Amino acid sequence: MQNYAPHPLVLGRLWFYHRLPIIMTLTDEFLARIGENESLLESLEVKKVEVKKVRVLVVDDLPTVRESLRTILGLEEDLEVVGEATNAPEAVQASQQLRPDVVLMDLEMPDPSQMDGIDACREIKNQHLAQGVVLLTIHADLATRQRAAAAGCDCFLEKGTNSGELLGQLRRLGA
Secondary structure (H helix, E strand, O other): OOOOOOOEEEEOOEEEEOOOOOOOOOOHHHHHHHOOOHHHHHHHOOOOOOOOOEEEEEEOOOHHHHHHHHHHHHOOOOEEEEEEEOOHHHHHHHHHHHOOOEEEEEOOOOOOOOOOHHHHHHHHHHOOOOOEEEEEEOOOOHHHHHHHHHOOOOEEEEOOOOHHHHHHHHHHHHO
16 A cells, blocks of 8 residues: 655645545636646646526717626626627617627616617516526616516616626626
8 A cells, every 4th residue: 555645835825735536617827827837737626617608788879888898798707798789779789689698777878769778678588588687777666676576677786886796696697
């Protein structure tokens, strides 16, 4: 019987022991940092695992809001903006073409067809174009919330909600 003494290798705050099975998910950045040492990767039996990304369609009439949302979502490894739309009819059309996991949409958007975010939500949900629809709005009144719920809206958030809550809802709905 061979006796193997543990040989710790410190990588950041993680300790690996030679010949002990370890299952973990590594980021591309982490793999790049240790990638030069192929024998290390082989001894750890590291395998790259793809993270399922939640595909998000961002819908808002204001370019600055769309850009801000795209920036926030772009910082997250597991969230991907697959498209943008500027009004409710475009949101339905983009959902048909892109099949996002979640649609993140403003409630009020100027549109000649008089279709708003709630109407678009109803169409998206009726056609099963996305797993979830999150409505963002400055209107938090009960009547608007009830109308959104009746249309099948999965989440109703006020603009100005902290990004952690928004990200959590997108992950929950996209899972």
